[in-house]
Amino acid sequence: MMISRIERYRVRLPLRIPFETSYGRLTEKAFDILLVTDELGNQGIGELVPFEQPDYIEETIETARIISQNHLIPLLTNKEITHPKEVADLFYEVKGNQMAKSSLETAIWDLYAKRHNQSLKNYFNKTRLQIPVGVSIGIQTNLDELLNQITSYVEQGYQRVKLKIRPGYDLEPVQEIRRKFPNLALMVDANSAYAIEDMQHLKKLDIYDLAMIEQPFAANDFLDHAQLQGELKTKICLDENIRSLKDCELAFSLGSCQSINLKIPRVGGITEAMKIVEFCQEKGLLVWLGGMFESGVGRALNLQFASQKIFTFPGDISASxxxxxxxxxxxxxxxxHGEIHVPEGLGIGVTLSEKKLLKYGLHETIFIR
Incomplete structure (x- = not known):
């Protein structure tokens, strides 16, 4: 297939409830929806998900737009693509910028599946139609409100809760949650808020039967994470550290973690994500699918990918x-009932609402062949 046209909607969606983590407070999410059209008129959909500030990883939505426009899209120009796995090789000369790469690569996967009248999940092994899901909760100043939120999510059927934590907001909320929900599948996510000097404090979380502690240290702290994992019975999960299969191999070799939060955009797309899943399966690492406050486009992509039976731990794939x-x-x-049905249409299986796109976004054409 040949790429003949690429369009973009710059979208902003307000959040129902502000979401606070150790690195900031989010009240709305900016993202781009990419429409990639082939020479036959088939159209694939991708989502560009970086935040506006470089606080999660280095990429921002603005830098990703520049990289896509000036460096990635030209690599697709006049190229005949026989399979989406080739896109990662085409993009190899551009270092980093995984989320920019993923937005185009995943759109081409969607395009490829539609071109062949297939659901995207048909390209993965051992899939299912219903996905157990979890929910992520930001930092709350009021513990009663926190417990009320969790009660609501449990009643809605969410099978796992992830709580964002930071120094000064960790032991007390976890203790209160455990008191009210002793059997809840509970994990915490620090988003790199701690340092190795906090090891003794973090060890106090060991008594609360947590599923895991996600990303306590900085994104390049493989050695410090290994030291902490050696002191904990609770699994450490790495998120920001993992940008590629090589990072998984390094983390496993050092003993930095026992779990991987896999985010398709953070590793550059589906092709690299598939390699990581295969590695985790081979090495016995728990792997589960994380989220980036995606719209329904990214959410549908995650559902297709998480349909693989290796994903036994409920991921961050909430309802719209x-x-x-x-x-x-x-x-x-x-x-x-605590699960989300995997969309069954072609490709990622969903249809965009042009009315809502125009309500919340700005349309522009960024490439014509």
């Missing part, structure tokens, strides 16, 4: 109304 008043899809993604 968890974060947003309304999504940009014709049919929002909904939770039923």
């Amino acid at each position: 109304d968890r974060y947003y008043y309304e999504d940009i899809l014709e049919q929002p993604i909904e939770i039923q």
Whole structure:
């Protein structure tokens, strides 16, 4: 196939509830929806998900737009693509910028599946139709409100809760959650808020039967994470550290973690994500799928990928109304009995709402062949 046209919607969706982590407070999410069209008129959809500030990783949505426009899209120009796995090789000369790469690579995967009248999940092994899901909760100043939120999510059927923590907001909320929900699948996520000097404090979390402690240290602290993992019975999960299969191999070799939060955009797309899944399966590492406050486009992609039976731990794939008043899809993604149905249409299986895209976004054409 040949790429003949690429369009973009710059979208901003307000959050229902502000979301606070150790590195900032989010009240709305900016993202781009990419429409990639082939010479036959088939169209794939991708989502560009970086935050506006370089606080999660180095990429921002603005830098990703520049890299895509000036460096990645030219590499697709006049190239005949026989399989989406070739895109990673085409993009290899551009270092880093994984989320920019992923937005185009995943759109081409969607395009490829549609071109062949297939659901995207048909390209993965041992898939299922229903996905157990979890929910992520930001830092709350009021513990009663925190417990009320968790109660609501448990009643909605979410099978796992992830709590954002930071120094000064860790032991007390975890203790209160455990007191009210002794059997809840509970984990915490520090988003690199701690340092090795906090090891003795972090060890106090060991008594609360947590599923894991996600990313306590900085994104390049493989050695410090290894030291902490050696002192804990609770699994350490790495998130920001993992940008490629090589990072997984390094983490495993050093003993830096026992779990991997896999985010497709953070590793550059589906092709690299598939390699990471295979490695984790081979080495016995728990791997689960994380989220980036995606719209329904990224959420549908995650559902297709998480349909693989290796994903036994509920990921961060909430229903559309968890974060947003309304999504940009014709049919929002909904939770039923703690699970979300994998969309069954072609490609990622969802249809964009042009009305909602125009309500929340700005359309522009960024490439014509």
